[in-house]
């Protein structure tokens with residue numbers, strides 16, 4: 001059901017977002033995003049420091065199984081991805097965590113919300129949209145407390161040992177989460 005809020009009524013932002021189960025989230029395979037939209041996602045992911053290594057980012061976005069993007073007044077404010085990263089990356093994650101990840105090819109990640117819009121459940125909404133109908137085994141790696149909450153709610157369990165990640169100025173202990 002769509003709820004249209006008349007322009008004349010001014011609502012406080014959190015209320016607007018809560019109302020907005022219909023908050024516009026667009027899902028599409030990476031290859032079907034026009035290059036400017038993918039570039040917006042690329043920029044938001046980098047600006048949010050959701051990745052420390054940007055080398056594979058562009059190719060992973062293009063090849064993503066699904067990208068979710070949320071716009072407000074034409075501006076991208078949140079994005080998330082299910083992708084199938086290279087085997088060598090999965091092997092590294094497997095070695096660092098000590099968990100056998102054979103048969104778990106899909107990764108939920110590149111979750112980034114523009115700073116002024118954080119803590120308003122946008123990442124939660126994107127995770128719902130991407131993961132609720134996704135049947136295959138999927139993994140994620142994160143050290144972010146909000147992501148850990150979201151992943152636990154979506155049926156992921158933390159497995160193996162954590163390993164150091166992030167940047168030198170913002171080090172973080174990364175953990176592997178699996179939904180088998």
Ligand SMILES: CC(C)(COP(=O)(O)OP(=O)(O)OC[C@H]1O[C@@H](n2cnc3c(N)ncnc32)[C@H](O)[C@@H]1OP(=O)(O)O)[C@@H](O)C(=O)NCCC(=O)NCCS
Nearest residue numbers: 048050111112113118119120121122123124142145146149
């Ligand atoms: C991580 C990130 C995507 C979360 O997005 P978000 O839209 O703010 O998350 P949500 O509002 O859906 O929050 C989910 C839960 O985490 C909590 N939360 C949000 N930010 C938090 C924080 N910094 N520390 C602890 N908990 C936090 C929320 O209160 C909410 O809890 P609740 O549902 O029990 O009320 C966002 O902070 C971000 O873009 N960070 C920078 C990029 C990044 O680190 N991405 C993750 C890469 S793995």
